[in-house]
Amino acid sequence: MKQFGPIVGWRNYKQTHALCGCVCVACKKKYYPKKYLCSCGSIEFEKKRFLGKGMLLTFTSIGSRCLGLVMLEEGVKILAQITDVKLCDLYIGMPVRAVFRLLSEDGPEGIIHYGIKFVPIQKA
Numbered sequence: 001m002k003q004f005g006p007i008v009g010w011r012n013y014k015q016t017h018a019l020c021g022c023v024c025v026a027c028k029k030k031y032y033p034k035k036y037l038c039s040c041g042s043i044e045f046e047k048k049r050f051l052g053k054g055m056l057l058t059f060t061s062i063g064s065r066c067l068g069l070v071m072l073e074e075g076v077k078i079l080a081q082i083t084d085v086k087l088c089d090l091y092i093g094m095p096v097r098a099v100f101r102l103l104s105e106d107g108p109e110g111i112i113h114y115g116i117k118f119v120p121i122q123k124a
């Protein structure tokens with residue numbers, strides 16, 4: 001069964017905790033977070049909600065945290081904390097999904113600005 005875990009209850013979150021980006025009307029380029037000027041020069045965008053499933057492109061550790069660059073299935077890159085996994089278990093190309101966590105859980109470092117983190121997609 002195909003299911004996107006983070007969707008459960010996500011409508012209850014504020015907009016800032018959802019993966020809401022936009023897509024350029026002119027060139028169809030997708031952005032997350034939202035932009036107001038596209039690289040093609042257009043300022044016309046449509047809202048786009050990303051599913052939050054993607055692949056780990058690269059990662060690093062900051063203290064005890066893992067920070068990863070994730071390429072979403074929709075073709076957008078997001079820099080976010082990778083959580084619920086040990087650094088030594090991470091690998092390039094690892095399938096991950098977004099989870100929405102309260103910003104306050106991220107502590108005073110402010111590494112994550114969007115209230116999202118990524119967790120590995122468990123193989124059932």
Ligand SMILES: [Zn+2]
Nearest residue numbers: 024027038040
């Ligand atoms: Zn554009």
